[in-house]
Amino acid sequence: MVSSFLLPLSFLLLFLLPLAAAAATDSAVAAATDSAAAQFNFLSLLKKSFKGPSMARWDFNRFNDLDSRANYSYCNLPGLGCDSAGDVVLIDLSSWFLAGDFPAGVCSALPALRALRLGYNEIRNGFPGDLTDCSFLEELNLTHARITGGVPDLSPLRSSLLALDLSNNYFTGEFPVAALANLSLLEYVNFNENPGFEVWKLPEAIAGFTNLKVLILSTTSMRGKIPPWIGNMTSLTDLELSGNFLVGNIPATLGRLQKLQLLELYYNKLTGEIPHELGNLTSLIDIDMSDNHLVGSIPASLCGIPGLQVLQVYTNNLTGEIPQVLGNSSALTILSIYGNKLTGELPVDLGRYSNLIVLEVSENLLSGPLPRYVCAQRQLLYILVVRNNFSGELPASYGECNSLLRFRVNDNNLSGRVPESLFGLPHASIIDLGFNSFEGIIAKSIGNSKNLTALFLPNNKISGVLPPEIGLATSLVKIDLSNNLLSGPIPAELGHLTLLNQLSLQGNKFDSSIPESLSSLKSLNVLNLSNNHLTGKIPDSLCELLPNSLDFSNNQLSGPIPFPLIKQGLIDGVAGNPLLCLPFHVNLTDPVFTLCPRRNFRRRLNNMWIVGVSAILAIFVVLLLVKRWLGKKSVLMKQDAFSSSSSFSYDITSFHKLSFEQHEIVESLIEKNIIGHGGSGTVYKIELSNGEWVAVKKLWSRKTKDPVTAKEEQQGSLDRELRTEVETLGSIRHKNIVKLYCCFSGVDSKLLVYEYMPNGNLWDALHQGKSLLEWNTRHKIALGIAQGIAYLHHDLLFPIVHRDIKSSNILLDADFEPKVADFGIAKVLQAGGNRETSTTVIAGTYGYLAPEYAYSFKATTKCDVYSFGVVLMELVTGKKPVEAEFGENRDIIHWVSSKMSTKECIDEVLDKQLAWNPLKEEMIQFLRIAIRCTYSNPSLRPTMNEVIQLLTEAHPCKPDANGPPFKLVEPRHRKG
CATH class of the missing domain: 1.10.510.10 (Transferase(Phosphotransferase) domain 1)
Structure with a gap:
């Protein structure tokens, strides 16, 4: 009986099961289609919301079929990633240069979203608020997105979020302390460079973040002490708390972070000693505790970490000696400890076993010899040991360190001969040996230093001649060889150094005349040749440069003092030259010079009479011509009179030797010479009678401006700008600053006369x-x-x-x-x-x-x-x-x-x-x-x-004959 009942039932099931399966399939297809449509619609909305040329990569023209999920191939679009079910799990639009509002509804439209990367774009109208509804979001990266306003409560993401990067934005208000404390699954946190937050403290709750590997909270207005419980976060590999308002001691518990590779605490107000427990950080690669108020010594345990590559503790109050164990390192590349009170000697084997790139120990109390092996690996870029008490000679190996870019050992007690090859370093931009007791000569190899911009050797005992080959070092900008024992002639080849703006040769034994070639140094601002044995006349051409600082005093120069030196009040710069004389009478109290011999004076007087008589005759002829012209053209009499009076109604202030007359400028202010108009006036291009060109800026005056717009504050602003321009440019001279020849000030206009720049701006x-x-x-x-x-x-x-x-x-x-x-x-x-x-x-x-x-x-x-x-x-x-x-x-x-x-x-x-x-x-x-x-x-x-x-x-680094290629490495902060 039971079997007779089950038999028809089984037939019924066999009939209904296919129908149910079909219905389920139809339902699934419908659901999948709806989901795909929702995703497609959100992506379309995202494309419309964000503007930028990169968004053209999303071409939706081929996605028109809404009947079958199989036709939705948006998963193939750049910047998107989907799972096996076809759901979007990744949006990565990093560096697409987009701008706009991130549309709402992302979490409902893309429920499977796991990673959202929008860095290096511009997200407007604040933080996208509904991102907190994405239940599966594991990574959120909004770095450099220019987001303003506050950060919302991110606690709803506690069960999914693993990586959070909100660095380099413009957040304000309270730091999201509570959210940070609740996101216990986080492995990566980066809030770097968000200084707009209100001051805050680290919440102790994050000590339980057993998975956190990277914690970057630099420049976020954090205050207070570094809490000891950070030492419990044993998964950390990167801890960065720099640029804040942290105070107190560095906790010794940091030594528990066995996996830590990077520790940055610089730019705070930390005090106390560096804990020796930091030596337990056996994985440490880079540590920077610079610019704090730390005291005590550098722990030997820290210097003995085998993999330590970067040690930076500059600008603190550290004392004691540098641990010798640092010389045994096979990993050290950067040692930057300047600006402390460290004593003792540098480790003897420093750089012997590692690819040392930067040695920066300036401004300490270090003594003893300089280590000879610092360039053993031919990678060293910087030797900066300024202002210490180092003694002894320079190791000969320094002259073979062809990778060097900066070599500064000034202000020490070093002595002995300078290795001649040091002057020929091919890449060096600065060589500074000043204020030591070095002997020897400046080698001819100086001509090989094609990148050298500064050569400083003041206050040493360098002797011999200044080699003419120095003229081959054409990148030189500053030369200071003052207070040495150099003798012989000043080489004329110095005139080849067209970039030179400082030449200081005072306090030597140069005994030649002043080379005329120095007049080609158009960039010269400082020229000091005082306290030598120079003879002959002061070249008139050199006086045309009139650098800001010019000193020829205390030599054996002779002849008349050039007129430009007298006119510019630089007479003190030639004091102590008893054979110099005045070409005409000048009231001077100090220094006192005699008049030049009467023979010269009489000749000058005769010349003046000839010029004077010629001028009178010329004026007489001009008056006759004017009278004849006025007789024929009486209609133009008033205009000519006005033009004449206005042409000579300007007060002129000159800042350089002028090669033109005032009338040449005024009479050329005509329409055909106009080359531009600005907010303050008109610019003219004027050819002078000598064939040269000048640019003239005619400033609008109150009278020439429209009475409606010529408000007093506008005029006041123009007057201030004119005064600033004149006062500034009139007092400075540099090859790379435009030259202001003079200023004309009149009743109805003001004119600034500049050198003309034929290639525009x-x-x-x-x-x-x-x-x-x-x-x-x-x-x-x-x-x-x-x-x-x-x-x-x-x-x-x-x-x-x-x-x-x-x-x-x-x-x-x-x-x-x-x-x-x-x-x-x-x-x-x-x-x-x-x-x-x-x-x-x-x-x-x-x-x-x-x-x-x-x-x-x-x-x-x-x-x-x-x-x-x-x-x-x-x-x-x-x-x-x-x-x-x-x-x-x-x-x-x-x-x-x-x-x-x-x-x-x-x-x-x-x-x-x-x-x-x-x-x-x-x-x-x-x-x-x-x-x-x-x-x-x-x-x-x-x-x-x-x-x-x-x-x-910054030149392409080429392989050196004595070593492998090197590349530029910049410490985060460096003097010298």
Whole structure:
């Protein structure tokens, strides 16, 4: 009976099962289709929300069939990844240069999303709030996304999130302490460079993060002490807490972090001693505790870590000796411990067994000999041992260290002969042996130092002659050989050093005349030949340079004192030359010079009579001609009278020897000579009667401006800019700063007369197709701009901040030598040498402005460094500071930084107009320097003197005959 019942039931099941399976299949297909449609719709919305050329990679034209999930091939789009079921699990749009709002609904549309990477884009309207609803999200990377506002509570991601990177944004408000404490699965946390957070402390709850490997909280306004319980986070491999307000001691419990490879605590206010327990960090590769208030000694246990490559503890109050065990290291590459009170000797075997790149121990109390093996591996780039008590001779091996870029041993007690080969180091940019007791000669090999920009040997016992071969070191910018025993002639070959802006040869025994060739040094700012045995006359041509500091005193010079020296009040610079005389009577109290012999005076007097009579006759003839002209053209009498009076109604202030008359300028201010108009006036290009050209800027005056717009504050601003321009340019002279010849001040207008730059400005050359600048020319332009700005910042009694460095303010002469121009808003920093000054308005140009200037109103030298970095990026990329392809509200800095972060994209930033393949490495080095110049934190930017050195050193590194190739390595912060 049961079987008779089951039999029809089994037949019924056999009939219904296929129907049920079909229904289930249909349901699954429908669900899959709905899910695919939802994902497709969100991706379409994402494409519409984010603007940028890279978004064109998402071509949806072929995704039209909504009937079958199999036709949804969006998983093949770049930047997307799907699982085996076809669900989107990865969105990676890093460095796509996009800008826009991240659309809502990502978690509901993409429920399987596990990784979201949007770094190096611009996400507007704050943090995408609904990301916290993504239940399976394991990785969230929003680095360099320019996000503003606060960070939401991320606690809902506690069960999934493994990696969180919110570094380099503009977050404000409270640091998400609670969220950080709840995300217990995290393995990677990076909040680096978010200084806008309110001050906060580390929550102890994160001590339980047993999986956390990377914790980067640098520059996040963290305060308080480093909590000892961090030592319980034993999975850490990278701990970075630098750039905060941390105080107190470094906890000894950090020594428990056996897996730690990188420890960065620099730029805080930490005190106490370095715990010897740090020597237990056997996996440590890099440690930096610089710029704190640490005391005590450097633990030997720390120096004995076998894999330690980088040890930086500069600018603290450390004492004691450097552990000798450091000399046994086979891993050490960077030792930077300057600015402490360390004593004793450097380890004898330092560098003998490791590829040492940087030795920087300046400004300590170290003594004894310099270690002979520091360049044993032929990798050393920097020897910086300035201001210590080192003694003994320089090891001969230093002269064979061809990889060296900077060699500075000045201000020690070193002695003996300088190895002659040291002067011929092929890559060195600085050789500084000053203030020691060195003997010997300057070797002829100096001519091989093609990259040398600074040669400093003051206050030694160097003897012999200055070899003519020095004229072959054509990159030299500064030479100081003062207070030595050099003798013989001053070589005429010095005139070949066209970049030279300082020549200090005082306090030697030079006994020749002053070479006429020095007059070709157009960049010269300092010329000191005092306290020698020089004879002969002072060349008149040399006086045309009139450097800021000129001193020929205490020699045996003879003949008349050149008139320019008298006119410019530089008579003190020739004191102590009893055979010099005055060509005419001048009231002087000190020094006292006699009149030149009467014979010369009478000859000059006769010449003056001849000139005077000739002038009177000429004037008489001119008056007759004018009278005849007025008789024939009486209608033009009033106009001529006005023109004549206005032509000679200007007060003139000259700053250089003038080769033109006033009327030549005024009479040429006609329409056909106009070459441009600016916000403050008109610019004219004028040919002088001698065939030379000048540029004249005619400033608008209150009378010539429209009465409606000529408001008093506008006029006041123009007057201030004119006064600033005149006072600034009139007092400085540098090859790379535009020359202001003179200023005409009249009732109805003011005229500034400059040297004319035939190749226009850099902006037009790069962006308007005016000329194709090859890389070698761009290299020269970059270095020239840097030298001009460095002169303003470092070589004047009071530093000058230009405040408007941009490519349109860089003029190019006939040889494409750059000149910094337009000093209308410059600031002179006079408050005790202070490097900043406050202003009431933002001055400068969008795209070049340093970010801190926008909110602090403080003009600093680092603001100019930032602007120079932008110009440097223009030179390498050929791009403008702001381009449409960067995305709305985005600039060249973000574009270059994001491209450089991806190796595959580096070639995309180099100017396509250039044949750059052979020079690619050098151009990339320039971009890295530009990125350093544009760091958001001003303290991390280099000075302009450092920029010059970096540019000089940024050449393609070629294999050396005595060793393997080397590459440039920059410590995070370095003096020298």
